[in-house]
Amino acid sequence: MAAVFPQLRSLLYRPWALAMLAALASALLLFAASFALIMHQVQLSERQQMNASGERFLVRLEQVFGQLREGVDALQAQPVRHCGPQMMDALEKIGFDNRFVFEAAFIDGAQRCSNRRGKDVASLGRPPDIQGSTYSYWLNTTTQRNDNWAALMLGRGPFRVSTSRGHLSDVVDLPAGGSLLVVLDQGRRAIPVLGSEQPWPPASGWRADAVDALQVTSDRLIYRMSTKSPDFQLVLIAPRSKELPLFNTPLWLLFPVSLVVALCIGWLVLQLITQRRxxxxxxxxxxxxxxxxxxxxxxxxxxxxxxxxxxxxxxxxxxxxxxxxxxxxxxxxxxxxxxxxxxxxxxxxxxxxxxxxxxxxxxxxxxxxxxxxxxxxxxxxxxxxxxxxxxxxxxxxxxxxxxxxxxxxxxxxxxxxxxxxxxxxxxxxxxxxxxxxxxxxxxxxxxxxxxxxxxxxxxxxxxxxxxxxxxxxxxxxxxxxxxxxxxxxxxxxxxxxxxxxxxxxxxxxxxxxxxxxxxxxxxxxxxxxxxxxxxxxxx
Structure with a gap:
């Protein structure tokens, strides 16, 4: 072991060896800094995309909820209370007048009718997921992946008005593996409106009382949308990306640039040592x-x-x-x-x-x-x-x-x-x-x-x-x-x-x-x- 140190010292005393060591150390340091910068940029881009998706979903949900409330209020205000030609005209009118209304229905005991003639409206009779003082809410009314099935339904009295998955997702696509959730029971339970079920509450890093709209956990991006109702929260959740963007960002140019800089540093060290010697x-x-x-x-x-x-x-x-x-x-x-x-x-x-x-x-x-x-x-x-x-x-x-x-x-x-x-x-x-x-x-x-x-x-x-x-x-x-x-x-x-x-x-x-x-x-x-x-x- 004692003989190793003189040999190492002799090796390091050589200008070329010192220059190569300086270039290697510089390259490792610059590569590490470049990788850290790329990862930071990836995470920043991930957050920006999630924020943008959440904001667009929030705008669309406000539009949808507004039309659903207007539609169910209009039906509740009209005097007809039985299935017949007048009721069908009223239901169809709500569908025509409101872009985001996918289905309007009347359910009163055995009487069930919908503007979607001939369709099964039996699923519309189940108990609501959220019972408010004025409106009732039904979430994820079907598990079938079809944009033409109702995803969100609002009810008042015997009337039901729903929107479809297509109306919610036509402005912005869900992130890969993501879901739009309605969180109930003071944050203890979540029902997916769009996308698949998600483990809830998240295992770690999630804070129900946090102020920021976007929260980032070790494996999830969670965007909370502000609502006026204390009974529920709207949450957009998506898994964090585990793959690096392969050569699809200019930041990858940092690696060849870092290599050039490291070689320049090695050359400068060689020149300085040579000059000093x-x-x-x-x-x-x-x-x-x-x-x-x-x-x-x-x-x-x-x-x-x-x-x-x-x-x-x-x-x-x-x-x-x-x-x-x-x-x-x-x-x-x-x-x-x-x-x-x-x-x-x-x-x-x-x-x-x-x-x-x-x-x-x-x-x-x-x-x-x-x-x-x-x-x-x-x-x-x-x-x-x-x-x-x-x-x-x-x-x-x-x-x-x-x-x-x-x-x-x-x-x-x-x-x-x-x-x-x-x-x-x-x-x-x-x-x-x-x-x-x-x-x-x-x-x-x-x-x-x-x-x-x-x-x-x-x-x-x-x-x-x-x-x-x-x-x-x-x-x-x-x-x-x-x-x-x-x-x-x-x-x-x-x-x-x-x-x-x-x-x-x-x-x-x-x-x-x-x-x-x-x-x-x-x-x-x-x-x-x-x-x-x-x-x-x-x-």
């Missing part, structure tokens, strides 16, 4: 070819605007003259382990270029950024000790900056940073406020100075939410007896405000941009000469 190789070559250079961002005392040191910054200038952003190659170097070489290079270059300047100006220092891998091991202390011995520079003139994000293991970091401080190096927390370093950790760490991130400096006086962060950090640093450096100062107003808040030092384009070694030496030399002239003038 290529950049990693180029970075290794850049270290050998000397394409990396060190620039120095001067740091000034805000009280007298005197340069007290500089932060060493590494830059990668390609042979064609283009600069590669540190935000691009530094994370790559940290991931590949080349950051150690870069840190050593920055220390070597800083001392090689500025050792004479540092020896001549004991107050001057250079700060070097440390990565997380340098904080967790004592290696950097050995490297800097050897270089300081070679270039005869005091440890106090080399400071080290660490970010909050590099303090992964606080206990180990505390031990290694304390070792650097014991030798004489200054330790700074860079970009303070952007990581997760708590006050408790800060109190326990061997730190001399905090550097406030440029984002908080930019917010001074502008961003109401963030403008109070920098003063808070300053007060916290003073409470812990720490010095403060503000990064990214670009305006005189910022410098004056920070100085009034008690910030000790600042760096930014207000004072100077990043300089090469020669420019930095000139800055220090000119500053020293100006200071000498002012002293002589005062003398």
């Amino acid at each position: 290529s950049m990693g190789g180029e970075l290794h070559g850049a270290l050998r070819r000397g394409e990396l250079q060190v620039l120095y961002q001067p740091i000034f005392d805000l009280s007298n605007r005197r340069c007290v040191g500089a932060e060493a910054l590494v830059r990668w200038r390609r042979p064609d003259g283009t600069l590669t952003s540190p935000e691009l190659f530094i994370p790559l170097a940290e991931h590949s382990g080349q950051i150690r070489q870069i840190t050593d290079f920055v220390l070597q270059q800083s001392l090689e270029q500025l050792s004479h300047l540092l020896r001549a100006n004991p107050h001057l220092y250079i700060s070097v950024n440390l990565a997380a891998c340098d904080v967790t091991v004592p290696r950097i202390g050995e490297v800097v000790a050897r270089l300081l011995s070679i270039y005869r520079v005091a440890p106090e003139q080399i400071a080290f900056e660490v970010t909050e994000r590099s303090l992964i293991d606080v206990d180990v970091a505390r031990e290694n940073l304390q070792a650097l401080r014991d030798v004489g190096h200054t330790v700074l927390i860079d970009d303070f406020g952007t990581g997760y370093c708590s006050l408790a950790y800060l109190q326990s760490l061997p730190v001399d100075c905090l550097k406030i991130d440029k984002a908080f400096i930019d917010a001074l006086g502008d961003d109401v939410e963030s403008s109070g962060v920098a003063p808070h950090i300053i007060r916290m640093a003073h409470a812990l007896d720490l010095r403060v450096i503000a990064e990214g100062i670009e305006h005189e107003a910022q410098a004056l405000l920070l100085e009034s808040e008690g910030v000790d030092y600042g760096q930014g384009w207000l004072f100077a941009q990043a300089l090469n070694a020669r420019q930095f030496k000139e800055l220090i030399t000119k500053g020293r000469r100006r200071a000498g002239r002012r002293a002589g003038d005062e003398a």
